[in-house]
Amino acid sequence: MVLARTLRLVAIALPVVLTACAPKSWVVLLPDEDGRTGRIIVSGEEGQTEVAEAGVAASLDTPKPETFKVTPYRIEQTFGGALAAQPKPPAVFTLYFESGGARLTAESEALLPAVLAESAARDGADISIVGHTDTTGDPADNKALGMLRATLVRDALVAAGLRLDRISTESHGEGNLLVKTPDDTQEPYNRRVEVVVR
Amino acid sequence: MLPEAWKSPTRYNSHHPQQALILAMSSYSAFSRLMLACALALLTRVALAEDGPIGYVKTHAGAAFVVSAGKSMEAVPGLALRQGDVLRTGDDGRLGLILLDNTVMSLGPNAEMVIDEYLFEPGNEQLGLGVRLLRGTMQFISGVIAKLRPEAVKVKTATGTIGVRGTRFLVDAGN
Incomplete structure (x- = not known):
């Protein structure tokens, strides 16, 4: 009896709670592809709140954002289209070079x-190609060498039929080491070109 | 199977790139040609930074358009995007895109989004991403800009702002 009454009360109260928690504009945090969850800071006109838990939402149309939990069902109902349109995440390839050239x-x-x-x-598809070197030699020379490596990879891809206008090429020289080393150090893992296929 | 450019050991055999420069400087005309090439490369780079694509459309369904400099184009995969572009979807539309820093965004039906700001030159510490969702729904998956400078990434709606700290989220801006 008591249980039935409680359930009835909940049934009456629930739509009220849902209405109160149903802003027209809101944001919900999801886990990243790798399973971790980041953070968002949601600001309204009069205040802000931080969300750091997947499945937790915050209103965007109240002066101070209010947090609430949402079910996977509601996420699918609201965001099915946006989720279905998600492109394949970028793929990264790292190509290594012999010393010097x-x-x-x-x-x-x-x-x-x-x-x-x-x-x-x-x-x-579009492709970014970034050339890198180790710390052997002069930084300016290495900037040029990184560009040479990136260009070599680009030319090979274009020769194989890829569109040149969708490939960007640049060099970070010795400024972006994969393995941190002192200056003038040979390091095979730093002599590389990173190719991102999007 | 492999192209010749790939197979050839290298077109550049030296450990010391300055040798190439010295060679180029050995005759005045070669040197001035080099300087001209450098100047041209620099000009191209500046032009690219201002007008070049900031990303590309990757997926679409139904009615999906990109309005760029007042011109509306169907949002087909491979369409280049630029700062200031407005993205729109109709009743049955959706659209997905990837920006050069690997930021991934996708829009559900009846959505409108503006890419207000895009700066991605990590070498010059020029980093920024600002988008506004005017209506409809979107998914946002952060890229390199959010990794390097999280406070430089903002997603806005008419009434609220989302600051990104390296993450994936969904926004409903209502209608």
């Missing part, structure tokens, strides 16, 4: 077909 290691040369296949598998 712009000659790929044999293993990295063998990765080229995988880069081409990844690009072919995407509609409207």
Whole structure:
């Protein structure tokens, strides 16, 4: 009896609670692809709140954002279209070079077909190519060498049929080390070109 | 199978790039050509920073458009996006895009979004991303800009602002 009455009360109260918690404009945090969850800071006209838990939402149309939990069902109902339109996440390839010049290691040369296949598998693919060097020699020379490495990879991809206008090429020289080393240090893992296929 | 450019050991055999410069400087005309090339490269770079694509459309369904400099285009995969572009979807529309720093965004039906600001030059510490969702729904997955400078990334609606600290979220801006 008591239980039935409680349930009835909940049934009456629930729509009221849901209405109170149903802003027209809101944001909900999701876990990242790798399973971790980041943070968002939501600001209204009169205050702000932080959300750091997946499945927790905050209103965007109240002076001070109010947090509330949302079910996966409601997320799917509201955001099914936006979720369905999510592009495939970018794919990253790292190609390594022999010391000094712009000659790929044999293993990295063998990765080229995988880069081409990844690009072919995407509609409207674009590619970023960034060249890097180790700390051997002068930083300005290394900037040029990084560009030479990036250009070599670009030319190979274009020769294999990729569109030049959707490829961007740049060099970070020795300014973006994968393995931190002192100056003038040979480091195979720093002699690389990073190719991002989007 | 492999293209010649890939197979050839290298077009540049030296450990010391300055040798190339010295070679180029050995004749005046070669040197001036080099300077001209450098100047041109610099000009192109500046032009690219201002007018170049900031990303590309990747997915679409139904009615989906990009309005760029007053011109409306169908949002087909591979369409280049620029700062200031307005993205719109109709009743049955949706649209997905990836920006150059790997920020991924997608819009549900009846949505309108403006890319107000996009700066991605990590070498010059020029970083910024500002978008406004005027109506409809979107998904946002942060990229390199949010990693390097989280406070430089803002997603706004008519009434609220979302500051991004490296993450994935959904926004409903209502209608």
